[in-house]
Amino acid sequence: xxxxxxxxxxxxxxxxxxxxxxxxxxxxxxxxxxxxxxxxxxxxxxxxxxxxxxxxxxxxxxxxxxxxxxxxxxxxxxxxxxxxxxxxxxxxxxxxxxxxxxxxxxxxxx
Amino acid sequence: xxxxxxxxxxxxxxxxxxxxxxxxxxxxxxxxxxxxxxxxxxxxxxxxxxxxxxxxxxxxxxxxxxxxxxxxxxxxxxxxxxxxxxxxxxxxxxxxxxxxxxxxxxxxxxxxxx
Numbered sequence: 001x002x003x004x005x006x007x008x009x010x011x012x013x014x015x016x017x018x019x020x021x022x023x024x025x026x027x028x029x030x031x032x033x034x035x036x037x038x039x040x041x042x043x044x045x046x047x048x049x050x051x052x053x054x055x056x057x058x059x060x061x062x063x064x065x066x067x068x069x070x071x072x073x074x075x076x077x078x079x080x081x082x083x084x085x086x087x088x089x090x091x092x093x094x095x096x097x098x099x100x101x102x103x104x105x106x107x108x109x110x
Numbered sequence: 111x112x113x114x115x116x117x118x119x120x121x122x123x124x125x126x127x128x129x130x131x132x133x134x135x136x137x138x139x140x141x142x143x144x145x146x147x148x149x150x151x152x153x154x155x156x157x158x159x160x161x162x163x164x165x166x167x168x169x170x171x172x173x174x175x176x177x178x179x180x181x182x183x184x185x186x187x188x189x190x191x192x193x194x195x196x197x198x199x200x201x202x203x204x205x206x207x208x209x210x211x212x213x214x215x216x217x218x219x220x221x222x223x224x
Contacts, residue, residue, distance in 0.1 A: 001169075009150075031211055043200065043215040086152060090211075097143070097168060098213065100152040 002027040004089055006101035013077050013108050021072040021104045023087035031091075032063050033098065034072050037084040046072070046085075077108045112136055116201050116216035123191045123223045131186040131219050133201030139214075141204045142184035143168075144176060146197040147218075153200060159184055191223045 003026040013019055025032070034046040047054050047061040049070060054061055058077075063070040074081055084105050088098040114135045123129055135142065140161045145153040145168075155168030159178040173195060175187045184203075188195060201216040 033211075033213070041198065041218050043202075045213055048212070088153075097155055097158055098211075099155070099169075100145075102150060102152040 002029060002089060002091060002099055004087060004099050004101035006085075006087055006104050008104060009102065011104055011106045013106065015077060015079060015108055015110050017077050017108075019074045019077060019106070021074070021085055021106075023070040023072070023101055025068050025070075025087075025089050027091060028065070028068075029089040029091055031098070032065075032070050032087065032089045034061055034070070035086045035088065036081075037086065037103075039083055043086075074106075077106075079108045079110055082106055082108045114201055114203055114214050114216035116199075116219050118219060119217065120220050121222070123188075123221065125192060125223060127191050128187065128189050129191065130188075131199055131201075131221075132183070133185065133216060134183045135201075135203040135214070136182065137203060137205065137214065138181070139203035139205045140181070141206070141211075142178065143202045143204070144174075144184070144186045145200045145202065146170065147200060148197050156186065156199075188221075191221075193223045195221065196223045197221060 005024045049061045049063045051065040058075045060073045084103040086103045088100040117132045143158040144156040147153045157176040159165045162181045177185045199219045204211045204213045
């Protein structure tokens with residue numbers, strides 16, 4: 001099966017700083033998603049991005065499918081951005097079984 | 111619109127006890143999933159159900175059974191709990207439109223086996 005690896009594992013930022021989180025995947029995928037898990041444990045879908053670039057407010061994501069990686073950009077970070085960021089993927093025809101990376105734990109300090 | 115509802119939110123079991131985690135979704139999604147989350151290991155798929163009446167194993171199925179009771183409900187059963195099953199369990203459902211799968215997660219069940 002596919003493998004999903006994320007870096008860095010941990011990240012500490014001062015409020016207002018920018019950051020880039022990386023996700024590498026081992027095989028061709030047609031469903032790459034980014035999730036945010038808030039400090040209360042709730043998982044929220046941020047982006048569905050099998051290829052190309054998308055933006056949503058201060059967050060944007062880029063996936064280069066041919067090189068098997070995706071990047072999540074957080075600009076002007078806020079304390080509410082703290083939590084764990086996961087990327088997850090599955091292959092075409094795999095009935096939606098998402099395989100998750102181990103996550104990047106982000107702490108934004110005021 | 112409640113989304114995905116999991117019960118209970120917290121549970122403590124003794125080794126060898128059994129229990130069933132309940133999950134229900136009200137979004138008319140076909141596919142449902144059970145994941146477990148352990149520190150530093152992300153979420154790992156236990157079982158999934160692509161549609162009503164079908165179930166299949168994920169990455170870590172040993173020690174678990176599932177039942178897709180109907181389109182709305184997907185339960186996870188631990189027949190004889192072990193300390194290694196201490197974890198946070200998440201249920202999810204998804205809709206498919208073309209190649210896109212939109213996922214919704216429940217709020218989780220924190221299980222401790224002593």
